[in-house]
Amino acid sequence: MAGKNGKDSRELETAWIRELAGILEETGLTEIEIEKDAVRLRVSRQGGAAQYVAGPAPVAAAPSAAPIAPAAADHAGAVKSPMVGTAYLSPSPDAAAFITEGAQVSEGQTIMIIEAMKTMNPIAAPRAGTITKILVTDAQPVEFDDTLCIIE
DSSP states (O other), rough: OOOHHHHHHHHHHHHHHHHHHHHHHHHHOOOEEEETEEEEEEEEEETEEEEEEEEEEEOOOOSSSSSSOOOTTOOEEEHHHHHHHHEEESSTTTSSSSSSOOOOOOOOOOOOOEETTTTEEEEEEEOOOOEEEEOOOTTTEEEEEOOOEEEO
C-alpha cells in the first residue's frame, strides 16, 4: 500500500480499517481480511473489542481458517469452493442446515451459501449422492478451491 509517501499509505490503511470495521458491525462477523498488492489487512473483533493487524502480504497463499486434509481435497466427490467468502450452512441463523452428514442430495440442490462482497451465492450439489463429510463450519471463511464437503 505504498503511496508517494508514508502518510498516503497510513491514510489508505485507516480508510480500509474503518470500512472493514463497518462491515464487521453490519454483518455480525468476528473477523474479515483483505489483501491488495503487497499488503494484507485483517480486522477482528474478540469479546466486543476490535483488533487491527496490518502487515505485508505473504508471498505464498495463506491457509484457510480450517486447513483441509489433502485426502479430502483429492477425493473424487469433493465439492470445492468456487470463490473466497464466508460459508453458511443454512439460509438464516434460525433455519435448519441445507445438508447434514448422511443426507441424500440431488444434483443442483443448494448445499450451502457462500457470502462474498455482501452477495449470497448458493452452492449447488454438482451430482446426486450422499453427503459423507462436511468440512466447513457455519460462518467459516473459505478460500477459492477449499473443499466444502464430500458427496459420494
